[in-house]
Amino acid sequence: MRHFLTLKDFSKEEILEIIDLGLSIKKNLKNGIYNKELENKTLAMIFEKSSTRTRVSFETGMFQLGGHALFLSNRDIHLGRGEPVKDTARVISRMCDMVMIRTFEHSMIEEFAKYSKVPVVNGLTDSYHPVQLLADYMTILEYGMEKDLVVAYVGDGNNMTHSWLMLAAKLGFELRIATPKGYEVDSEVLKEAYEIAKESGAVIKVSNDPKEAITGATVVTTDTWASMGQEDEKEQRIKDFEGYIVDGLMMCLAKKDAIFLHCLPAYRGQEVSEEVLEEHSEVVFSEAENRLHAQKGLMVWLDKQRG
Template identity: 75%
Template sequence: MRHFLTLKDYTKEEILEIIKLAQNIKAETKRGEYVPYLEGQTLAMIFEKSSTRTRVSFEVGIYQLGGIGLFLSKNDIQLGRGEPMRDTARVISRMCDMVMIRTYAQSDLEEFAAYSKVPVINGLTDEYHPVQLMADYLTMVEYGKEKDPIVAYVGDGNNMAHSWLMLASKLGFELRVATPKGYEPKEEILEDAFEFAKQSGAKITLLNDPKEAVEDADVVTTDTWISMGQEDEKEKRVRDFKGFMVDNNLMSLAKDDALFLHCLPAYRGYEVSEEVFEAHEKEIFDEAENRLHAQKGVMVWLDKHRK
């Protein structure tokens, strides 16, 4: 049985296999064919962090695959009253066929998976957001940007930066990560990425200059500077990230046909300008829709690898 906790647990071939499966399921959906790959199955969706795209995409996704989703906020279950994660896992995994968790600590997710009898999917933690990266890469494929791309990530060295590091180092493309000093990705995650890059041929560069990162890039991506739980740091972060907003001047350094991706929600005037966001709204909202299709691919793949 496999879980989907971070892309570092997956080979290049497995990642591409899931992407291909997602493409096929998306094509079926667009033709109005809802194949019940997970007929009669139940997906438990545990939310310690709220979400728009994660909630809608997983609940709609399991429904379109022939199953049903159970929305469980921490206040709906005993986690909110202090029940250990391992005990919650032992109960829910006896009653449901698959579990998606959106939480804070990666260690909590991993503890749940260790005691679960069914596949567990990371809907987001403070360290990784792998389902978002599957949607991002599916979008790159659809726009013809998957062949030896240069990807520039501009912003905070957060869970999105960590997940881009895993994707690039596994698939073997060039990734430039530009953060302000003091906001670099975690050292242990960088070590993993550089180790994987030795095998895949990926080129990973860490920078503090967003202009250097974006120069001739095929894909430019960013994320909010103030993630959930960091609201009290807003004023400091806005000061520290001065010059890191993806605006027309910065975007003009990328290739003329470069994609701009954002995992959303986007805060115009902070990490991205209104002009850049609206100029690239098509790929951004294709990317958002692809959360649905990529996650269906993940769920079906995990179901196939239960034994």
């Protein structure tokens, strides 16, 4: 049995296998073929952080695979209201076939997985957002951008940045990260990525210069400057991130055929301009759709690991 908590726990071959499975399931769906690989299976979805894409993609995905998804918020279960995480894990994993958790502290999902009898999927923590990176790389493959891939990430050194670090380190492509001073990536995560990159040949560069990061890049990506739980920092972050908006002038520094990715929701006029988002909207919303398909591939793959 395997859990999906962070990409660093998976090999390059396993990551690509999951994405290829998702692409195959997507192709079948577009041809009107619904394979019920998870028929009569149940996914428990625990949300301590709300989300549009995470809920819709997992719930729809389970339905299309023949299974059922249960939405569980803090108001629906005792988790966080007196019952220890390990007890909730032992109860839910005896009743459901898989658990997806979207929460704050990464340690919470690690503890849950430790006591769970079924696969646990990280739908987002403050440290990592690995399911988003499956969708992102699926999109890169669909747009034929994987050869000589150079990804530029501009913005906050957050869970998305950490996940890009793990993906690049595992798959062996070039990743350039530009963050404002004081918003750099976690030093331990960066250290881990550098160690993994020694084997894969990945090139990882970090700086405080967004123009340097984007110049010559084939994929440009960013994220919101103030994530959920950081609302009280929003005004200060807008000031601190001045010069980090991915606008038309920034994109001109990238390769001519470069694509832009965004995990959404996007705040136009902050991390990305209206112009860039709309110019690359087909890619961005294909990326959003691919959350559905990549996660179906993941859930089928994890279910198969259970035998």
